[in-house]
Amino acid sequence: MDKRPALAPDPAMESFEPPRLPPDDRRWMTTPRPGGVLGAALLLALVALAAGQLREFLPENVSILLFLTAVLINAAAFGFWVGIASALGAIAAFNFLFVEPHFTLHISRPHDLVTVAVFLLAASLTGLLAGRLREQVEAAKTRAAALEMLSQASAELAAVTGPAEVTRIVLRHLNRLSEGPAVALAPQGNGLHLIAALPEGYAPEPRELDAADIAFRHGRAELAPAQGWNGQRLSFYPLQVEGSPGPVLGHARLAPDRRDRDLRERTIEVMLRQAEQALHRLSLAQAAEAERRRAAAEETRAALLASLSHDLRTPLATILGAVTTLRELGVTLPPDSQADLLAAIEEEAERLARYVEKLLQLTRLNAGIAAQMTWVDAGDAAQAAVARARRAWPDAQILAETGDLPMIRAEAGLLEQSVFNLVENAVKYAPGPIRVTGTVDGDELVLAVLDHGPGLPPAVANWLGQDGLTGAPAGAGLGLPICKGIARTLGGRLTASRDGAGAKLALRLPIPEAAA
Amino acid sequence: MRERQLILVVDDEPQIQRFLGHALVAAGYDICLAGSGAEALAQAMAQEPDLMILDLGLPDMNGKEVIERLRLRLDLPVIVLSAHDQEMEKIMALDLGADDFVPKPFGIGELLARMRACLRPRRTARTEVISQDGLLIDLTAHQVSRDGELLRLTPKEFDLLAALAGNAGRVMTHRKLLQLVWGPAHVDDVPYLRVFIGQLRQKLERDPARPELILTEPGVGYRWARSERGTA
Numbered sequence: 001m002d003k004r005p006a007l008a009p010d011p012a013m014e015s016f017e018p019p020r021l022p023p024d025d026r027r028w029m030t031t032p033r034p035g036g037v038l039g040a041a042l043l044l045a046l047v048a049l050a051a052g053q054l055r056e057f058l059p060e061n062v063s064i065l066l067f068l069t070a071v072l073i074n075a076a077a078f079g080f081w082v083g084i085a086s087a088l089g090a091i092a093a094f095n096f097l098f099v100e101p102h103f104t105l106h107i108s109r110p111h112d113l114v115t116v117a118v119f120l121l122a123a124s125l126t127g128l129l130a131g132r133l134r135e136q137v138e139a140a141k142t143r144a145a146a147l148e149m150l151s152q153a154s155a156e157l158a159a160v161t162g163p164a165e166v167t168r169i170v171l172r173h174l175n176r177l178s179e180g181p182a183v184a185l186a187p188q189g190n191g192l193h194l195i196a197a198l199p200e201g202y203a204p205e206p207r208e209l210d211a212a213d214i215a216f217r218h219g220r221a222e223l224a225p226a227q228g229w230n231g232q233r234l235s236f237y238p239l240q241v242e243g244s245p246g247p248v249l250g251h252a253r254l255a256p257d258r259r260d261r262d263l264r265e266r267t268i269e270v271m272l273r274q275a276e277q278a279l280h281r282l283s284l285a286q287a288a289e290a291e292r293r294r295a296a297a298e299e300t301r302a303a304l305l306a307s308l309s310h311d312l313r314t315p316l317a318t319i320l321g322a323v324t325t326l327r328e329l330g331v332t333l334p335p336d337s338q339a340d341l342l343a344a345i346e347e348e349a350e351r352l353a354r355y356v357e358k359l360l361q362l363t364r365l366n367a368g369i370a371a372q373m374t375w376v377d378a379g380d381a382a383q384a385a386v387a388r389a390r391r392a393w394p395d396a397q398i399l400a401e402t403g404d405l406p407m408i409r410a411e412a413g414l415l416e417q418s419v420f421n422l423v424e425n426a427v428k429y430a431p432g433p434i435r436v437t438g439t440v441d442g443d444e445l446v447l448a449v450l451d452h453g454p455g456l457p458p459a460v461a462n463w464l465g466q467d468g469l470t471g472a473p474a475g476a477g478l479g480l481p482i483c484k485g486i487a488r489t490l491g492g493r494l495t496a497s498r499d500g501a502g503a504k505l506a507l508r509l510p511i512p513e514a515a516a
Numbered sequence: 517m518r519e520r521q522l523i524l525v526v527d528d529e530p531q532i533q534r535f536l537g538h539a540l541v542a543a544g545y546d547i548c549l550a551g552s553g554a555e556a557l558a559q560a561m562a563q564e565p566d567l568m569i570l571d572l573g574l575p576d577m578n579g580k581e582v583i584e585r586l587r588l589r590l591d592l593p594v595i596v597l598s599a600h601d602q603e604m605e606k607i608m609a610l611d612l613g614a615d616d617f618v619p620k621p622f623g624i625g626e627l628l629a630r631m632r633a634c635l636r637p638r639r640t641a642r643t644e645v646i647s648q649d650g651l652l653i654d655l656t657a658h659q660v661s662r663d664g665e666l667l668r669l670t671p672k673e674f675d676l677l678a679a680l681a682g683n684a685g686r687v688m689t690h691r692k693l694l695q696l697v698w699g700p701a702h703v704d705d706v707p708y709l710r711v712f713i714g715q716l717r718q719k720l721e722r723d724p725a726r727p728e729l730i731l732t733e734p735g736v737g738y739r740w741a742r743s744e745r746g747t748a
Contacts, residue, residue, distance in 0.1 A: 310573065320623060321532070321621065
């Protein structure tokens with residue numbers, strides 16, 4: 001297995017929601033909120049009350065400073081309009097309490113008008129300044145949030161292992177940034193198909209799908225028209241992966257009157273670039289992996305060919321050598337030498353025949369020629385394989401323990417060959433007696449070969465569990481790949497396990513319902 | 517001196533050992549067996565065989581290594597058995613001092629002929645006159661004649677001819693011939709050698725297009741065809 005660097009996706013990241021951009025409602029000229037008005041009125045009333053109580057002790061010009069302070073506080077805390085209202089209220093209260101004639105709102109002295117003007121000016125200036133300051137703080141916060149979002153997205157994208165993850169992550173952020181639905185569409189067949197949407201279950205309207213299609217075909221962004229105009233409500237951006245079209249991502253139209261709209265737009269743009277890069281990286285990694293696999297398969301094929309040519313060459317060399325010896329030196333050979341040479345020729349010819357048979361079968365399995373399935377008694381097939389194995393290796397102890405087994409759909413020749421190959425493996429690599437058993441396990445028929453050997457090397461056992469037929473590790477020989485191929489052709493599988501002190505290789509085949 | 521010559525058979529395949537055993541004994545040799553490179557070297561030291569038959573596909577070391585280590589101690593003839601996918605190893609083995617090769621699979625007659633060529637005592641002094649198929653090569657007088665008619669050879673051509681005919685029946689690799697005739701600086705000039713072989717064939721062979729004296733071992737070198745009647 002390949003070892004990935006320690007950049008595995010952080011599970012904490014998965015549950016971590018992207019940071020929110022702050023809401024856009026605290027603007028300096030927005031309509032005052034009831035809380036603000038109430039607070040301002042309260043503060044003003046408090047100051048008026050205090051000034052009224054202390055009227056005897058405080059000179060008039062100190063009282064007016066108290067009122068001015070209250071106005072400034074209100075303007076700074078609650079904004080421009082509240083500030084202006086506070087100024088008017090303060091003038092009224094001051095006039096009412098301190099200015100002759102007392103307890104009327106009548107302004108008799110001209111310099112009181114100047115006071116009114118100063119109050120209004122101070123209140124509006126303070127309100128404006130406070131509002132701007134607040135605005136700047138907001139803007140800084142928004143930028144920070146956007147940056148945080150981007151860095152989080154890029155960290156997540158750096159750790160992704162598949163394109164679906166990329167889409168999921170980007171959609172989550174688009175959803176947050178646009179404060180509306182986000183969708184991803186991918187080219188499939190002759191059109192675009194929705195592959196993900198947030199919130200889940202959101203279905204884009206036909207006009208939106210049309211817009212996405214246009215974006216995809218033209219290879220450029222298709223922006224949603226401004227609010228109030230006809231058209232789609234989502235903006236679509238086609239992604240390019242290695243020069244070829246990738247998925248199309250869409251997000252809800254950004255509210256046009258928001259001041260952080262530009263920032264959001266730019267953030268979205270950067271995020272889309274990051275998504276493209278992540279997809280690019282994935283496709284490169286995929287290509288590298290495919291190349292690695294191809295090289296490994298090539299290597300295996302070369303190793304298989306080398307072992308095969310060796311397996312074929314040795315019997316041939318023996319046969320040719322023995323035959324020429326008999327012919328050219330026959331007269332000088334003692335009779336038992338002649339007999340031994342003949343025996344060697346026979347053995348090697350049989351060995352050669354087995355190899356050729358295996359090669360033909362492997363070719364057939366690799367070519368994907370369908371098996372001719374008939375009703376087969378698996379027990380009979382196993383018995384036939386055991387009988388053949390006993391003929392091939394008279395010294396080996398091979399026990400057949402197949403009871404009454406249900407009939408299965410299979411090709412008898414293939415079934416026999418696969419059991420024979422498993423027995424051959426056991427004869428070659430394991431000492432002691434070999435048992436061939438047939439059992440029923442649920443809806444599977446299990447033909448198992450048990451030996452007292454060390455079992456398969458881990459690489460080979462691991463390969464058995466995999467999907468492909470090719471890429472068998474060197475040393476697997478021909479027998480096992482053929483068995484695996486046969487098991488697959490017959491709709492079953494080949495498994496390897498430990499059984500007591502030995503190894504168990506089992507051919508598991510489905511039992512048709514009619515036979516069970 | 518042993519009555520029968522002792523042959524060391526090095527092969528990891530028991531079946532090959534089996535038939536070679538019967539064949540060599542019947543052909544009048546004594547044999548000893550080894551299944552690995554290490555065993556082969558040990559046997560060679562202990563038994564001092566007259567010839568070694570070495571399979572190139574040994575499990576523990578490649579044939580090149582066996583020959584290298586063998587040549588440090590002993591100078592016994594070695595015939596390598598090689599498969600088609602061991603061309604490079606075969607050539608390296610020959611360059612390192614193996615005497616000949618037999619490609620697998622082989623008939624026993626071919627192997628026995630190669631063995632006889634290798635077991636003949638090597639020529640020590642060039643006092644001989646080689647006579648073969650109407651061709652007379654006087655190695656001391658540097659003269660070659662066919663059917664009494666003197667052939668004109670350049671000195672290099674004659675050196676090449678002497679190198680080949682002096683090792684009749686044995687394969688001479690390109691490298692070995694180039695080193696013998698042109699010196700160690702030219703061991704890679706195979707095209708050069710080819711030109712001279714062509715000229716020699718023009719002058720010596722009855723039909724230069726179908727050579728009967730200088731045989732080509734494709735990719736390996738050349739071999740002087742030995743007449744089984746022996747040299748005069």
